[in-house]
Amino acid sequence: MAWPRSIVAFTYYSLILFVLLVGFGSRSCYGFGSQFGFGIHHRFSDPVTGLLGVEGLPEKGSLGYYVAMAHRDHIIRGRHLASSNDQSLPLTFASGNDTLLLPSLGYLYYANVSVGTPSLWFLVALDTGSDLLWLPCDCKKDGCITDLQSSSGKVNLNIYSPNSSSTSGIVSCKSPLCGQTQCPSASSNCAYKVAYLSSNTSSTGILVEDVLHLITDDTQLKEVDATITFGCGQSQTGTFLEGGAPNGLFGLGMEDVSVPSTLARNGLASDSFSMCFGPDGLGRIAFGNNGSSDQKETPFNVGQSHPTYNISITHITVGKNSSELGFSAIFDSGTSFTSLADPAYTFISESFDSQIQEKRHASDSQLPFEYCYTLSSTQNVYSIPQVNLTMKGGAVYFLTNPTEGLSIQGENVYCLALLKSEDINIIGQNFMAGYQIVFDRKRLVLGWKDSNCYDDENSNTLAVSPSHSPAGSPAAVINPEAKNNGNSTSLPVPSPSNHSPKLKFFTYTLTMIFVSFFAIF
Known part of the structure:
Protein backbone atom coordinates (compact mmCIF):
# COMPACT_ATOMS: atom_id res chain seq x y z
CA MET A 1 0.00 0.00 0.00
CA ALA A 2 1.20 3.52 -0.72
CA TRP A 3 -0.04 7.06 -0.65
CA PRO A 4 -1.08 9.53 -3.33
CA ARG A 5 1.49 11.77 -4.89
CA SER A 6 1.63 14.10 -7.87
CA ILE A 7 4.60 13.52 -10.14
CA VAL A 8 5.05 15.99 -12.93
CA ALA A 9 6.92 15.33 -16.19
CA PHE A 10 8.74 18.20 -17.86
CA THR A 11 10.93 18.65 -20.89
CA TYR A 12 14.64 18.40 -20.27
CA TYR A 13 16.55 21.58 -19.72
CA SER A 14 19.93 22.79 -18.69
CA LEU A 15 19.57 21.81 -15.04
CA ILE A 16 21.05 18.46 -16.02
CA LEU A 17 24.27 20.27 -16.91
CA PHE A 18 24.64 21.17 -13.27
CA VAL A 19 23.33 18.20 -11.32
CA LEU A 20 25.92 15.71 -12.49
CA LEU A 21 28.40 16.12 -9.67
CA VAL A 22 31.43 14.28 -8.46
CA GLY A 23 33.21 14.44 -5.11
CA PHE A 24 36.74 15.72 -5.53
CA GLY A 25 39.18 17.91 -3.70
CA SER A 26 38.75 19.07 -0.15
CA ARG A 27 36.19 17.68 2.23
CA SER A 28 34.62 19.52 5.11
CA CYS A 29 32.58 18.31 8.02
CA TYR A 30 28.85 18.85 8.12
CA GLY A 31 25.92 17.39 9.97
CA PHE A 32 26.49 15.39 13.13
CA GLY A 33 29.21 13.20 14.55
CA SER A 34 31.60 11.71 12.04
CA GLN A 35 29.58 12.39 8.91
CA PHE A 36 31.37 14.32 6.16
CA GLY A 37 30.40 16.10 3.00
CA PHE A 38 32.41 16.38 -0.17
CA GLY A 39 33.77 19.24 -2.19
CA ILE A 40 31.78 19.15 -5.41
CA HIS A 41 32.55 20.10 -8.98
CA HIS A 42 30.39 20.57 -12.04
CA ARG A 43 30.58 17.53 -14.33
CA PHE A 44 31.92 19.81 -17.04
CA SER A 45 34.41 21.71 -14.91
CA ASP A 46 38.09 21.45 -15.80
CA PRO A 47 39.00 19.04 -12.97
CA VAL A 48 36.25 16.64 -14.00
CA THR A 49 36.63 16.77 -17.76
CA GLY A 50 40.37 16.47 -17.32
CA LEU A 51 39.92 13.19 -15.50
CA LEU A 52 37.00 11.71 -17.38
CA GLY A 53 37.38 13.23 -20.80
CA VAL A 54 34.39 13.99 -23.02
CA GLU A 55 35.54 13.06 -26.49
CA GLY A 56 33.06 10.82 -28.24
CA LEU A 57 30.30 11.45 -25.71
CA PRO A 58 26.82 12.61 -26.76
CA GLU A 59 26.03 16.29 -26.70
CA LYS A 60 26.51 17.87 -23.29
CA GLY A 61 23.29 18.28 -21.38
CA SER A 62 21.50 15.59 -23.34
CA LEU A 63 19.95 12.59 -21.69
CA GLY A 64 22.30 10.34 -23.57
CA TYR A 65 25.23 12.26 -22.11
CA TYR A 66 24.10 11.49 -18.59
CA VAL A 67 23.76 7.81 -19.39
CA ALA A 68 27.26 7.76 -20.85
CA MET A 69 28.68 9.53 -17.83
CA ALA A 70 26.94 7.16 -15.44
CA HIS A 71 28.37 4.22 -17.36
CA ARG A 72 31.81 5.77 -17.26
CA ASP A 73 31.48 6.32 -13.52
CA HIS A 74 30.66 2.65 -13.16
CA ILE A 75 33.80 1.63 -15.06
CA ILE A 76 36.14 4.06 -13.30
CA ARG A 77 34.72 3.42 -9.84
CA GLY A 78 34.46 -0.36 -10.31
CA ARG A 79 35.07 -1.93 -6.93
CA HIS A 80 35.19 -5.31 -5.25
CA LEU A 81 32.80 -4.41 -2.47
CA ALA A 82 32.99 -6.08 0.92
CA SER A 83 30.47 -6.42 3.71
CA SER A 84 30.85 -4.31 6.81
CA ASN A 85 29.10 -4.14 10.15
CA ASP A 86 30.37 -0.67 11.00
CA GLN A 87 27.31 1.23 12.20
CA SER A 88 29.24 4.34 13.17
CA LEU A 89 29.10 6.01 9.77
CA PRO A 90 26.20 6.85 7.46
CA LEU A 91 26.01 5.00 4.16
CA THR A 92 25.11 6.17 0.71
CA PHE A 93 25.07 4.76 -2.81
CA ALA A 94 28.30 3.50 -4.40
CA SER A 95 28.16 6.26 -7.02
CA GLY A 96 27.97 8.94 -4.31
CA ASN A 97 25.48 10.75 -2.10
CA ASP A 98 24.27 13.16 -4.78
CA THR A 99 20.62 13.13 -5.74
CA LEU A 100 19.19 15.19 -8.54
CA LEU A 101 15.91 16.72 -9.56
CA LEU A 102 14.95 15.65 -13.08
CA PRO A 103 12.23 17.91 -14.44
CA SER A 104 12.05 15.93 -17.67
CA LEU A 105 11.34 12.74 -15.77
CA GLY A 106 8.63 13.56 -13.26
CA TYR A 107 10.13 16.49 -11.34
CA LEU A 108 11.34 14.18 -8.57
CA TYR A 109 14.70 13.46 -6.98
CA TYR A 110 16.70 10.56 -8.40
CA ALA A 111 19.79 8.64 -7.40
CA ASN A 112 22.08 6.36 -9.36
CA VAL A 113 22.12 2.93 -7.66
CA SER A 114 24.08 -0.19 -8.54
CA VAL A 115 22.79 -3.68 -7.88
CA GLY A 116 24.02 -7.24 -8.45
CA THR A 117 27.25 -9.00 -9.45
CA PRO A 118 28.45 -7.81 -11.88
CA SER A 119 26.74 -4.58 -10.95
CA LEU A 120 24.25 -2.74 -13.10
CA TRP A 121 23.28 0.88 -12.52
CA PHE A 122 19.71 2.14 -12.37
CA LEU A 123 18.52 5.73 -11.98
CA VAL A 124 15.62 5.39 -9.56
CA ALA A 125 13.13 7.87 -8.14
CA LEU A 126 13.43 8.32 -4.37
CA ASP A 127 10.07 7.93 -2.66
CA THR A 128 9.40 8.21 1.08
CA GLY A 129 5.71 7.50 0.43
CA SER A 130 6.12 3.84 -0.56
CA ASP A 131 8.14 0.88 0.70
CA LEU A 132 9.23 -1.40 -2.11
CA LEU A 133 12.27 -0.90 -4.33
CA TRP A 134 11.49 -2.36 -7.73
CA LEU A 135 13.54 -2.48 -10.91
CA PRO A 136 12.56 -3.41 -14.48
CA CYS A 137 13.40 -7.10 -14.61
CA ASP A 138 12.93 -10.09 -16.94
CA CYS A 139 10.31 -8.04 -18.68
CA LYS A 140 7.23 -9.61 -20.18
CA LYS A 141 6.03 -8.37 -23.56
CA ASP A 142 5.33 -4.64 -23.39
CA GLY A 143 5.91 -4.78 -19.63
CA CYS A 144 8.91 -2.44 -19.39
CA ILE A 145 10.50 0.51 -21.09
CA THR A 146 13.84 -0.69 -22.43
CA ASP A 147 14.96 2.51 -24.13
CA LEU A 148 14.06 6.14 -24.52
CA GLN A 149 14.53 8.57 -27.35
CA SER A 150 16.64 11.62 -26.54
CA SER A 151 18.07 14.48 -28.54
CA SER A 152 21.22 12.38 -28.94
CA GLY A 153 19.35 9.32 -30.16
CA LYS A 154 18.13 6.18 -28.48
CA VAL A 155 19.13 5.62 -24.85
CA ASN A 156 19.19 2.01 -23.67
CA LEU A 157 18.05 1.36 -20.11
CA ASN A 158 19.44 -1.40 -17.96
CA ILE A 159 17.11 -4.31 -17.25
CA TYR A 160 17.81 -6.52 -14.23
CA SER A 161 17.72 -10.32 -14.36
CA PRO A 162 18.37 -12.68 -11.41
CA ASN A 163 19.97 -15.15 -13.83
CA SER A 164 22.65 -12.61 -14.75
CA SER A 165 23.82 -11.91 -11.18
CA SER A 166 25.89 -14.41 -9.20
CA THR A 167 24.65 -12.94 -5.92
CA SER A 168 20.93 -13.07 -6.67
CA GLY A 169 18.27 -15.27 -5.15
CA ILE A 170 14.52 -15.76 -5.47
CA VAL A 171 12.41 -14.96 -2.41
CA SER A 172 10.13 -17.78 -1.33
CA CYS A 173 6.45 -17.32 -0.67
CA LYS A 174 7.23 -18.45 2.89
CA SER A 175 9.52 -15.47 3.52
CA PRO A 176 8.41 -13.08 6.27
CA LEU A 177 8.89 -10.26 3.74
CA CYS A 178 6.42 -11.81 1.33
CA GLY A 179 2.97 -10.30 1.54
CA GLN A 180 1.09 -13.30 0.20
CA THR A 181 -1.41 -14.76 2.63
CA GLN A 182 -1.51 -18.16 0.93
CA CYS A 183 1.26 -19.98 -0.92
CA PRO A 184 0.41 -22.30 -3.84
CA SER A 185 3.26 -24.56 -2.68
CA ALA A 186 6.11 -24.55 -0.22
CA SER A 187 8.61 -23.79 -2.98
CA SER A 188 6.61 -21.18 -4.88
CA ASN A 189 8.06 -17.74 -5.55
CA CYS A 190 6.76 -14.66 -3.78
CA ALA A 191 4.65 -12.75 -6.26
CA TYR A 192 3.89 -9.07 -5.72
CA LYS A 193 1.69 -6.42 -7.25
CA VAL A 194 1.74 -2.79 -6.25
CA ALA A 195 -1.18 -0.73 -7.56
CA TYR A 196 -0.97 3.05 -7.72
CA LEU A 197 -3.51 5.84 -7.86
CA SER A 198 -2.78 6.93 -11.38
CA SER A 199 -5.12 5.27 -13.79
CA ASN A 200 -4.14 1.63 -14.42
CA THR A 201 -0.65 2.18 -13.01
CA SER A 202 1.05 -0.78 -11.33
CA SER A 203 4.18 -2.86 -11.00
CA THR A 204 3.95 -6.67 -10.96
CA GLY A 205 6.56 -9.38 -10.59
CA ILE A 206 8.34 -11.48 -7.99
CA LEU A 207 10.53 -10.59 -5.02
CA VAL A 208 14.23 -11.29 -5.33
CA GLU A 209 17.38 -10.81 -3.23
CA ASP A 210 20.65 -9.31 -4.34
CA VAL A 211 23.36 -6.92 -3.19
CA LEU A 212 22.99 -3.15 -3.22
CA HIS A 213 26.40 -1.50 -3.47
CA LEU A 214 26.97 1.23 -0.89
CA ILE A 215 29.84 3.28 0.53
CA THR A 216 30.34 5.08 3.82
CA ASP A 217 29.37 8.73 3.51
CA ASP A 218 32.69 10.10 4.74
CA THR A 219 36.26 10.57 3.58
CA GLN A 220 37.02 6.85 3.94
CA LEU A 221 34.58 5.72 1.22
CA LYS A 222 34.52 2.23 2.69
CA GLU A 223 32.63 -0.19 0.46
CA VAL A 224 29.64 -2.11 1.78
CA ASP A 225 27.51 -4.79 0.15
CA ALA A 226 23.99 -4.89 1.56
CA THR A 227 21.75 -7.84 0.75
CA ILE A 228 18.28 -6.46 0.11
CA THR A 229 14.90 -7.71 -1.03
CA PHE A 230 13.33 -5.89 -3.96
CA GLY A 231 10.81 -6.29 -6.74
CA CYS A 232 11.75 -7.90 -10.03
CA GLY A 233 9.28 -5.80 -11.98
CA GLN A 234 8.31 -7.99 -14.91
CA SER A 235 5.28 -5.97 -15.96
CA GLN A 236 4.60 -2.28 -15.44
CA THR A 237 1.44 -0.50 -16.58
CA GLY A 238 0.04 2.98 -16.96
CA THR A 239 2.30 5.86 -16.08
CA PHE A 240 5.36 3.62 -15.83
CA LEU A 241 5.09 2.88 -19.54
CA GLU A 242 4.60 6.54 -20.40
CA GLY A 243 7.92 7.71 -19.00
CA GLY A 244 7.23 7.74 -15.26
CA ALA A 245 9.90 5.72 -13.41
CA PRO A 246 11.03 3.75 -16.47
CA ASN A 247 14.13 2.52 -14.63
CA GLY A 248 12.76 1.81 -11.16
CA LEU A 249 11.31 3.25 -7.97
CA PHE A 250 13.16 3.31 -4.63
CA GLY A 251 10.70 3.04 -1.73
CA LEU A 252 12.03 4.57 1.51
CA GLY A 253 9.03 3.83 3.73
CA MET A 254 8.74 2.24 7.17
CA GLU A 255 7.76 -1.31 6.26
CA ASP A 256 10.23 -4.18 6.77
CA VAL A 257 10.86 -4.64 3.04
CA SER A 258 12.24 -1.12 2.52
CA VAL A 259 15.98 -0.55 2.21
CA PRO A 260 16.28 1.68 5.33
CA SER A 261 14.51 -1.02 7.36
CA THR A 262 16.79 -3.72 5.95
CA LEU A 263 19.98 -1.78 6.66
CA ALA A 264 18.93 -1.16 10.26
CA ARG A 265 17.75 -4.74 10.79
CA ASN A 266 21.09 -6.10 9.55
CA GLY A 267 23.15 -3.72 11.66
CA LEU A 268 24.62 -1.84 8.71
CA ALA A 269 23.26 1.60 9.62
CA SER A 270 21.26 3.20 12.37
CA ASP A 271 17.52 3.35 11.80
CA SER A 272 17.41 6.83 10.30
CA PHE A 273 18.16 8.51 6.98
CA SER A 274 18.34 12.01 5.59
CA MET A 275 17.47 13.66 2.30
CA CYS A 276 18.51 17.16 1.33
CA PHE A 277 16.38 19.10 -1.15
CA GLY A 278 18.52 21.81 -2.69
CA PRO A 279 16.91 24.96 -4.07
CA ASP A 280 18.88 24.42 -7.29
CA GLY A 281 17.77 20.82 -7.83
CA LEU A 282 20.81 19.14 -6.32
CA GLY A 283 20.29 17.01 -3.22
CA ARG A 284 21.91 14.39 -1.04
CA ILE A 285 20.93 11.17 0.68
CA ALA A 286 22.52 9.28 3.56
CA PHE A 287 21.34 6.15 5.35
CA GLY A 288 22.05 6.06 9.08
CA ASN A 289 22.25 9.86 9.34
CA ASN A 290 20.69 10.88 12.66
CA GLY A 291 20.73 14.58 11.91
CA SER A 292 22.26 17.30 14.08
CA SER A 293 21.72 18.56 17.60
CA ASP A 294 20.51 21.94 16.35
CA GLN A 295 17.84 20.68 13.95
CA ASN A 479 0.05 9.89 -8.95
CA PRO A 480 2.35 6.91 -9.40
CA GLU A 481 2.62 5.85 -5.77
CA ALA A 482 -0.87 5.66 -4.42
CA LYS A 483 -3.28 2.83 -3.90
CA ASN A 484 -7.01 2.63 -3.32
CA ASN A 485 -7.55 6.31 -2.79
CA GLY A 486 -9.84 7.32 -5.60
CA ASN A 487 -9.17 8.76 -9.01
CA SER A 488 -6.45 11.10 -10.18
CA THR A 489 -6.76 13.69 -12.91
CA SER A 490 -4.05 14.47 -15.42
CA LEU A 491 -3.48 18.19 -15.80
CA PRO A 492 -0.64 20.21 -17.30
CA VAL A 493 1.59 21.92 -14.76
CA PRO A 494 4.51 24.31 -14.90
CA SER A 495 7.96 23.40 -13.76
CA PRO A 496 9.28 25.27 -10.72
CA SER A 497 11.11 28.54 -10.62
CA ASN A 498 12.79 30.76 -8.11
CA HIS A 499 10.64 33.72 -7.10
CA SER A 500 13.36 35.70 -5.36
CA PRO A 501 15.14 37.82 -6.29
CA LYS A 502 14.45 37.29 -10.01
CA LEU A 503 11.56 35.42 -11.49
CA LYS A 504 12.55 32.93 -14.19
CA PHE A 505 9.76 31.69 -16.40
CA PHE A 506 9.12 28.42 -18.16
CA THR A 507 7.50 27.93 -21.53
CA TYR A 508 3.97 26.70 -20.98
CA THR A 509 2.35 24.04 -23.17
CA LEU A 510 -0.88 22.11 -22.84
CA THR A 511 0.20 18.75 -24.17
CA MET A 512 2.34 16.06 -22.63
CA ILE A 513 5.88 16.16 -23.98
CA PHE A 514 8.39 13.40 -23.43
CA VAL A 515 10.87 14.56 -26.05
CA SER A 516 14.23 15.13 -24.38
CA PHE A 517 14.33 12.07 -22.15
CA PHE A 518 17.43 10.71 -20.59
CA ALA A 519 17.05 7.63 -18.57
CA ILE A 520 14.64 7.92 -15.78
CA PHE A 521 11.33 9.10 -14.39
Missing part, protein backbone atom coordinates in the same frame (compact mmCIF):
# COMPACT_ATOMS: atom_id res chain seq x y z
CA LYS A 296 14.14 21.31 14.57
CA GLU A 297 11.94 18.27 15.20
CA THR A 298 8.39 17.03 15.44
CA PRO A 299 7.19 13.51 16.35
CA PHE A 300 5.72 11.04 13.90
CA ASN A 301 2.14 9.95 14.42
CA VAL A 302 2.42 6.26 15.19
CA GLY A 303 -0.13 3.48 15.57
CA GLN A 304 -1.33 3.49 11.97
CA SER A 305 -2.12 0.25 10.19
CA HIS A 306 0.24 1.36 7.43
CA PRO A 307 2.99 3.44 9.07
CA THR A 308 4.12 6.52 7.14
CA TYR A 309 6.12 9.66 7.84
CA ASN A 310 3.00 11.33 9.18
CA ILE A 311 3.27 14.45 11.36
CA SER A 312 0.85 16.92 12.98
CA ILE A 313 0.54 20.61 12.14
CA THR A 314 -1.05 22.76 14.83
CA HIS A 315 -0.86 26.30 13.47
CA ILE A 316 -0.65 28.03 10.07
CA THR A 317 0.63 31.55 9.42
CA VAL A 318 0.31 33.30 6.06
CA GLY A 319 1.73 36.81 6.33
CA LYS A 320 -0.52 38.74 8.70
CA ASN A 321 -3.11 35.95 8.92
CA SER A 322 -2.89 33.02 11.31
CA SER A 323 -5.08 30.11 12.28
CA GLU A 324 -5.11 27.38 14.90
CA LEU A 325 -6.10 24.79 12.30
CA GLY A 326 -4.83 21.37 13.21
CA PHE A 327 -4.30 18.47 10.82
CA SER A 328 -1.90 15.65 10.01
CA ALA A 329 0.19 15.37 6.84
CA ILE A 330 2.60 12.94 5.22
CA PHE A 331 6.12 14.08 4.27
CA ASP A 332 6.43 12.46 0.87
CA SER A 333 9.40 12.94 -1.46
CA GLY A 334 7.49 11.08 -4.18
CA THR A 335 4.96 13.88 -4.52
CA SER A 336 5.97 16.83 -6.66
CA PHE A 337 3.58 19.45 -5.29
CA THR A 338 2.02 19.73 -1.86
CA SER A 339 -1.70 18.95 -1.60
CA LEU A 340 -3.91 19.81 1.35
CA ALA A 341 -7.57 19.24 2.14
CA ASP A 342 -9.95 21.82 3.54
CA PRO A 343 -10.02 23.78 5.74
CA ALA A 344 -6.21 24.12 5.53
CA TYR A 345 -6.18 24.49 1.74
CA THR A 346 -8.78 27.27 1.72
CA PHE A 347 -7.19 29.15 4.62
CA ILE A 348 -3.73 29.20 3.05
CA SER A 349 -5.01 29.99 -0.45
CA GLU A 350 -7.40 32.77 0.51
CA SER A 351 -4.97 34.30 3.01
CA PHE A 352 -2.26 34.26 0.37
CA ASP A 353 -4.60 35.75 -2.23
CA SER A 354 -5.67 38.60 0.05
CA GLN A 355 -2.06 39.79 0.41
CA ILE A 356 -0.98 39.69 -3.24
CA GLN A 357 -0.68 42.94 -5.20
CA GLU A 358 -0.81 41.49 -8.72
CA LYS A 359 -4.03 40.86 -10.60
CA ARG A 360 -5.33 37.32 -10.33
CA HIS A 361 -5.01 35.35 -13.54
CA ALA A 362 -8.22 34.31 -15.24
CA SER A 363 -9.46 30.84 -14.37
CA ASP A 364 -7.85 28.20 -16.57
CA SER A 365 -9.07 24.61 -16.47
CA GLN A 366 -5.73 23.45 -17.85
CA LEU A 367 -3.86 24.69 -14.79
CA PRO A 368 -3.73 22.50 -11.69
CA PHE A 369 -3.17 25.54 -9.46
CA GLU A 370 -6.18 27.63 -8.48
CA TYR A 371 -4.45 30.82 -7.39
CA CYS A 372 -2.29 32.36 -10.12
CA TYR A 373 -1.30 35.98 -10.79
CA THR A 374 -0.31 37.95 -13.88
CA LEU A 375 2.76 40.17 -13.96
CA SER A 376 3.23 43.21 -16.14
CA SER A 377 5.35 42.87 -19.27
CA THR A 378 8.29 44.58 -17.56
CA GLN A 379 7.97 42.92 -14.15
CA ASN A 380 10.29 40.11 -13.10
CA VAL A 381 10.14 40.47 -9.32
CA TYR A 382 7.18 39.90 -7.04
CA SER A 383 6.51 39.84 -3.30
CA ILE A 384 4.56 37.18 -1.45
CA PRO A 385 3.59 36.72 2.21
CA GLN A 386 5.70 34.37 4.31
CA VAL A 387 3.98 31.02 4.85
CA ASN A 388 4.96 28.84 7.79
CA LEU A 389 3.62 25.78 9.56
CA THR A 390 3.90 25.19 13.29
CA MET A 391 4.45 21.52 14.02
CA LYS A 392 3.41 19.50 17.02
CA GLY A 393 5.89 20.36 19.76
CA GLY A 394 6.13 24.01 18.71
CA ALA A 395 8.85 23.97 16.04
CA VAL A 396 8.15 26.25 13.07
CA TYR A 397 8.64 25.07 9.47
CA PHE A 398 9.08 27.97 7.03
CA LEU A 399 8.28 27.47 3.36
CA THR A 400 11.18 28.75 1.29
CA ASN A 401 9.38 28.88 -2.06
CA PRO A 402 5.63 28.16 -2.23
CA THR A 403 5.18 29.57 -5.76
CA GLU A 404 5.90 28.48 -9.33
CA GLY A 405 6.39 30.73 -12.33
CA LEU A 406 5.27 30.09 -15.92
CA SER A 407 4.48 31.80 -19.17
CA ILE A 408 1.05 31.46 -20.76
CA GLN A 409 0.46 32.86 -24.23
CA GLY A 410 3.09 35.52 -23.72
CA GLU A 411 1.96 36.46 -20.20
CA ASN A 412 4.20 35.98 -17.18
CA VAL A 413 2.27 34.27 -14.40
CA TYR A 414 3.12 32.88 -10.99
CA CYS A 415 1.00 30.49 -8.94
CA LEU A 416 0.67 29.36 -5.37
CA ALA A 417 1.97 25.82 -5.94
CA LEU A 418 -0.57 24.12 -3.74
CA LEU A 419 -3.09 21.52 -4.85
CA LYS A 420 -6.45 20.77 -3.25
CA SER A 421 -6.88 17.27 -1.84
CA GLU A 422 -10.16 15.58 -1.04
CA ASP A 423 -8.75 13.59 1.85
CA ILE A 424 -5.04 13.01 2.53
CA ASN A 425 -2.68 15.91 3.29
CA ILE A 426 0.74 15.57 1.68
CA ILE A 427 3.80 17.77 2.07
CA GLY A 428 5.44 17.31 -1.31
CA GLN A 429 9.04 17.90 -2.26
CA ASN A 430 8.37 21.47 -3.44
CA PHE A 431 7.74 22.40 0.22
CA MET A 432 10.93 20.58 1.29
CA ALA A 433 13.27 22.81 -0.74
CA GLY A 434 16.02 24.48 1.28
CA TYR A 435 16.14 21.82 3.99
CA GLN A 436 17.91 18.68 5.04
CA ILE A 437 15.06 16.45 6.17
CA VAL A 438 15.89 13.67 8.64
CA PHE A 439 13.54 10.67 8.84
CA ASP A 440 14.53 9.31 12.25
CA ARG A 441 12.68 6.01 12.46
CA LYS A 442 14.30 4.92 15.73
CA ARG A 443 13.27 8.01 17.71
CA LEU A 444 10.12 8.40 15.56
CA VAL A 445 10.73 12.06 14.78
CA LEU A 446 11.04 14.19 11.67
CA GLY A 447 13.95 16.62 11.76
CA TRP A 448 14.78 19.55 9.50
CA LYS A 449 17.55 22.08 9.18
CA ASP A 450 18.25 24.92 6.75
CA SER A 451 20.57 23.64 4.04
CA ASN A 452 21.66 24.32 0.48
CA CYS A 453 22.99 20.73 0.24
CA TYR A 454 26.58 21.84 -0.27
CA ASP A 455 29.41 22.20 2.23
CA ASP A 456 27.28 24.41 4.40
CA GLU A 457 27.78 23.41 8.02
CA ASN A 458 27.43 27.02 9.08
CA SER A 459 25.09 28.12 6.31
CA ASN A 460 21.71 29.59 7.11
CA THR A 461 20.88 30.09 3.45
CA LEU A 462 17.37 28.92 2.68
CA ALA A 463 17.56 29.65 -1.03
CA VAL A 464 20.44 30.09 -3.41
CA SER A 465 20.30 31.34 -6.94
CA PRO A 466 20.15 28.40 -9.35
CA SER A 467 23.14 28.14 -11.65
CA HIS A 468 20.99 27.20 -14.61
CA SER A 469 18.53 29.06 -16.79
CA PRO A 470 15.31 27.08 -16.57
CA ALA A 471 13.41 26.47 -19.74
CA GLY A 472 10.93 23.66 -19.74
CA SER A 473 7.43 22.58 -20.56
CA PRO A 474 4.83 20.98 -18.36
CA ALA A 475 3.32 17.63 -18.91
CA ALA A 476 0.76 15.83 -16.78
CA VAL A 477 0.19 15.49 -13.07
CA ILE A 478 0.30 11.82 -12.18
